[in-house]
Amino acid sequence: MKISQDLKDFQLRLGHEFARPELLSRSVTHSSMSSATRPDNQRLEFLGDRVLGLVMAEALLSEDKGAKEGQLAPRFNALVRKETCADVAREIDLGAVLKLGRSEQMSGGRRKMALLGDAMEAVIAAVYLDAGFEAAKALVLRLWEARIAEVEADARDAKTALQEWAQARRLAPPAYVETERSGPDHAPLFTIAARLETGEEARAKASSKRAAEQSAARALLDRLSQDSAK
Incomplete structure (x- = not known):
């Protein structure tokens, strides 16, 4: 052809x-x-x-x-x-x-x-x-x-994405709260909660606070995305 x-x-x-x-x-x-x-x-x-x-x-x-x-x-x-x-x-x-x-x-x-x-x-x-x-x-x-x-x-870079999500809705920046620390001093495990002022929250564990914050932010973004799709 x-x-x-x-x-x-x-x-x-x-x-x-x-x-x-x-x-x-x-x-x-x-x-x-x-x-x-x-x-x-x-x-x-x-x-x-x-x-x-x-x-x-x-x-x-x-x-x-x-x-x-x-x-x-x-x-x-x-x-x-x-x-x-x-x-x-x-x-x-x-x-x-x-x-x-x-x-x-x-x-x-x-x-x-x-x-x-x-x-x-x-x-x-x-x-x-x-x-x-x-x-x-x-x-x-x-x-x-x-x-x-x-x-x-x-x-x-989930923390940036979550902050932008909050700003777009005129909310305060997300808060990151250490809710638990476990393990020995040379190998700690941090549990961080990412929270919005509207009450939504997600938690994550990691060997550093930074990694735990990123994971918690990503988990909260995923939850917000799923809720908006319903």
């Missing part, structure tokens, strides 16, 4: 040359432009969402081998949400090659977050079907590299 010059240029931006270019063409075809002979990208979107999720889960586990599920979940959600996929799509100008019906074009479909996010997931699936999981994984890690580093940096 021959593809247009704009799709050839897109392959360069994407960093993957398709052995089966019909997969690329399908991945950028919106339902408003589909027909009996031109399938849309919805099935690919479904698959790409799962491929992206697996790659991100592996990446987060590799980056932070000591993180618990409750700590990993908000980072994972930040990396795979539709808004993030749309941002990546904009960086590689995916909108320029979307195949849209007239109504979608007239309503600014090439800039819509939902359309861009869906198409990005479909493109990931197209690469997976074209060249296998390792190729799709390499693509995702390259396109998401800065975001993975950023979300991990935010996780490591």
Whole structure:
């Protein structure tokens, strides 16, 4: 199958040359432009969402081998949400090659977050079907590299993130209270409680006060994130 010059240029931006270019063409075809002979990208979107999720889960586990599920979940959600996929799509100008019906074009479909996010997931699936999981994984890690580093940096500096969360809601800065100290003098174990003036609290133990404070702040952030999602 021959593809247009704009799709050839897109392959360069994407960093993957398709052995089966019909997969690329399908991945950028919106339902408003589909027909009996031109399938849309919805099935690919479904698959790409799962491929992206697996790659991100592996990446987060590799980056932070000591993180618990409750700590990993908000980072994972930040990396795979539709808004993030749309941002990546904009960086590689995916909108320029979307195949849209007239109504979608007239309503600014090439800039819509939902359309861009869906198409990005479909493109990931197209690469997976074209060249296998390792190729799709390499693509995702390259396109998401800065975001993975950023979300991990935010996780490591949890005290700053918690203080910013409180400031955004016009609350006093979090308090860190030593509630227990155990172990011998040469190897103490500190228990620190991170507290907000509204009463929310989380505790953590570590061999240094600084580490315990960071862990407590991270635990409290995770709890706040889970509560807001309910």
